[in-house]
Amino acid sequence: MTLTTGPSPSSAVVPDPTAAVVQDGSLVVAAAPEAAGLQPPTAVLPTARPRLVQLVLRVLLPIALVVLWWWATRPGGWVRPQVLAAPGQVWTTFADLAGSGVLWDNLSASLQRAATGLLIGGTIGLSLGVLTGFAKLGEELLDPTLQMLRTIPFLALGPLFIVWFGIGETPKVVLIAVATAFPLYLNTYAGVRSVDRRSLEAARVFGLSRLALVRRVVVPAALPGLLVGLRVALGVSLLGLIFAEQINTTQGIGYLMTSAMAFFQTDVMVVCILVYALWGLLADLLVRLLEHLLMPWRRTHARTRAGAR
Amino acid sequence: MSGPLAVRISGAEKSFGGRPVLAGVDLDIAAGEFVALLGRSGSGKTTLLRVLLGLEQLDAGAALVPDRRTAVFQEPRLIESTRVLGNVLLGQRPTAARRDAARAALAEVGLEAHAGAWPSTLSGGEAQRVALARALVREPELLLLDEPFAALDALTRLTTQGLVAELCRRHRPAVLLVTHDVEEAILLADRIVVLTDGRMGLDVRIDDPAARRRDHPAFTALRGRLLAELGVPVAA
Ligand SMILES: Nc1ncnc2c1ncn2[C@@H]1O[C@H](COP(=O)(O)OP(=O)(O)OP(=O)(O)O)[C@@H](O)[C@H]1O
Ligand SMILES: [Mg+2]
Numbered sequence: 001m002t003l004t005t006g007p008s009p010s011s012a013v014v015p016d017p018t019a020a021v022v023q024d025g026s027l028v029v030a031a032a033p034e035a036a037g038l039q040p041p042t043a044v045l046p047t048a049r050p051r052l053v054q055l056v057l058r059v060l061l062p063i064a065l066v067v068l069w070w071w072a073t074r075p076g077g078w079v080r081p082q083v084l085a086a087p088g089q090v091w092t093t094f095a096d097l098a099g100s101g102v103l104w105d106n107l108s109a110s111l112q113r114a115a116t117g118l119l120i121g122g123t124i125g126l127s128l129g130v131l132t133g134f135a136k137l138g139e140e141l142l143d144p145t146l147q148m149l150r151t152i153p154f155l156a157l158g159p160l161f162i163v164w165f166g167i168g169e170t171p172k173v174v175l176i177a178v179a180t181a182f183p184l185y186l187n188t189y190a191g192v193r194s195v196d197r198r199s200l201e202a203a204r205v206f207g208l209s210r211l212a213l214v215r216r217v218v219v220p221a222a223l224p225g226l227l228v229g230l231r232v233a234l235g236v237s238l239l240g241l242i243f244a245e246q247i248n249t250t251q252g253i254g255y256l257m258t259s260a261m262a263f264f265q266t267d268v269m270v271v272c273i274l275v276y277a278l279w280g281l282l283a284d285l286l287v288r289l290l291e292h293l294l295m296p297w298r299r300t301h302a303r304t305r306a307g308a309r
Numbered sequence: 310m311s312g313p314l315a316v317r318i319s320g321a322e323k324s325f326g327g328r329p330v331l332a333g334v335d336l337d338i339a340a341g342e343f344v345a346l347l348g349r350s351g352s353g354k355t356t357l358l359r360v361l362l363g364l365e366q367l368d369a370g371a372a373l374v375p376d377r378r379t380a381v382f383q384e385p386r387l388i389e390s391t392r393v394l395g396n397v398l399l400g401q402r403p404t405a406a407r408r409d410a411a412r413a414a415l416a417e418v419g420l421e422a423h424a425g426a427w428p429s430t431l432s433g434g435e436a437q438r439v440a441l442a443r444a445l446v447r448e449p450e451l452l453l454l455d456e457p458f459a460a461l462d463a464l465t466r467l468t469t470q471g472l473v474a475e476l477c478r479r480h481r482p483a484v485l486l487v488t489h490d491v492e493e494a495i496l497l498a499d500r501i502v503v504l505t506d507g508r509m510g511l512d513v514r515i516d517d518p519a520a521r522r523r524d525h526p527a528f529t530a531l532r533g534r535l536l537a538e539l540g541v542p543v544a545a
Contacts, residue, residue, distance in 0.1 A: 202386035205362050206379065206400035206443065216399075220390030297390050297427040 085267035117176025129188025191225025315483030320370035332507030345494035348504035385436035434465035
């Protein structure tokens with residue numbers, strides 16, 4: 001059987017009745033008796049839906065939930081406004097809070113706490129993870145203790161921190177730092193541990209110093225684990241924040257929430273919850289962006305070799 | 310051959326869990342000499358190489374190696390998070406001159422176009438050639454090769470063997486090549502040693518270049534001798 005790739009412009013070729021011809025990139029098998037029952041290979045990978053359809057599919061359920069919410073809380077619906085404010089009411093409250101600047105003041109106070117705590121806790125967790133993962137001495141010295149401390153539910157430390165550090169910013173930041181240090185520590189440690197020993201040996205043979213080894217080989221290879229740690233840390237930092245801001249605060253989303261509780265303002269409470277939700281969503285997006293930016297080698301890998309190895 | 314030495318191993322002993330793997334190995338390699346190391350699976354060839362690389366400590370005896378030494382392992386062992394050029398430059402301060410040298414080394418293995426590629430996008434043979442460029446760019450005094458062709462397909466293996474022979478002729482490092490392939494050893498090496506029961510069992514020098522031709526009787530004779538030492542019965 002002969003294979004022709006497209007019509008040849010120079011010579012008039014008499015079509016061979018048994019030839020398979022490539023048309024529009026797909027193999028069309030002409031009626032050839034010996035090829036009966038054969039077919040072009042079907043794609044094993046599922047074909048992607050059009051983008052618009054994808055988008056519609058993604059937003060379908062959220063929209064349905066909002067409609068349900070709106071339906072349930074309409075005047076004369078099953079849910080009274082004292083229990084749950086209607087979407088329209090929540091939106092007006094949001095506009096009020098945002099317009100008067102109250103929301104932004106509280107949000108920035110919360111963001112600052114979370115960021116400071118995360119920065120401190122993250123740095124500690126990351127350094128300890130690299131140290132214990134990479135150096136045997138570090139592991140023997142630190143890991144058992146850290147594993148033990150990790151089992152303490154960090155929220156239980158809140159009251160103690162207030163006794164120790166007073167009622168200002170310090171106990172809140174420390175609580176968030178403690179909460180975030182552990183997930184980063186654990187995942188960095190695991191990530192560093194999973195670094196391919198053979199690449200490490202090769203790098204050593206080619207004379208990399210210990211510091212260069214950490215920077216060039218260990219940390220990049222531990223990045224996936226590290227970013228998982230960051231994702232978890234961002235989650236628990238929010239948890240710690242909510243807890244910390246419900247006691248002895250005069251500012252923050254948590255404060256806004258507690259004061260709304262005193263007046264049964266379910267609309268304000270729902271606004272706060274939605275702010276938290278959006279916060280979590282954006283944090284996740286941030287990690288994904290970091291994944292994309294920090295690991296360019298994975299990017300090409302996924303593009304050119306998807307499923308190849 | 311007398312002259313400066315590139316490797317001196319004397320009385321090297323190493324055991325794992327009480328089981329001796331190296332039991333008094335002696336081996337001298339002259340500067341610029343290409344030595345092939347044969348031995349059955351598990352005979353301790355890789356262990357000996359790792360000792361020379363400083364990745365394993367001897368229990369007894371001594372090993373002396375030159376300062377500039379590099380290795381190609383059985384697998385490429387490239388750093389995934391560093392592009393091809395960075396892998397070739399690994400461990401060196403990337404000055405302009407070194408970059409040029411690295412590009413030249415990549416050109417020698419036919420991969421200059423891949424300098425900016427990520428290792429994970431290379432084919433197996435390409436990755437192994439990058440590993441070779443990485444080992445040669447430093448112009449080592451001692452090049453250690455642990456079955457560098459084992460993971461390659463037959464065709465790539467032939468071209469890569471030719472490449473190694475060519476590069477070694479040009480750069481003149483002392484080479485210790487670990488291999489399972491008797492014919493490969495005869496084709497590439499100046500001298501062949503066989504590791505048997507933790508010691509150097511056989512040590513033959515190939516002086517006659519004709520012995521490298523597969524159809525030459527000397528080739529067949531040497532091949533038979535080596536296989537016999539390795540414990541493979543051959544029909545004469
Ligand atoms: N780290 C280790 N711990 C325990 N035993 C080991 C270790 N490294 C090597 N050995 C043992 O030492 C012996 C020699 O191993 P080595 O890797 O040097 O063999 P080899 O000659 O390179 O074999 P092959 O040709 O199969 O690669 C083997 O029996 C192996 O099980
Ligand atoms: Mg081996």
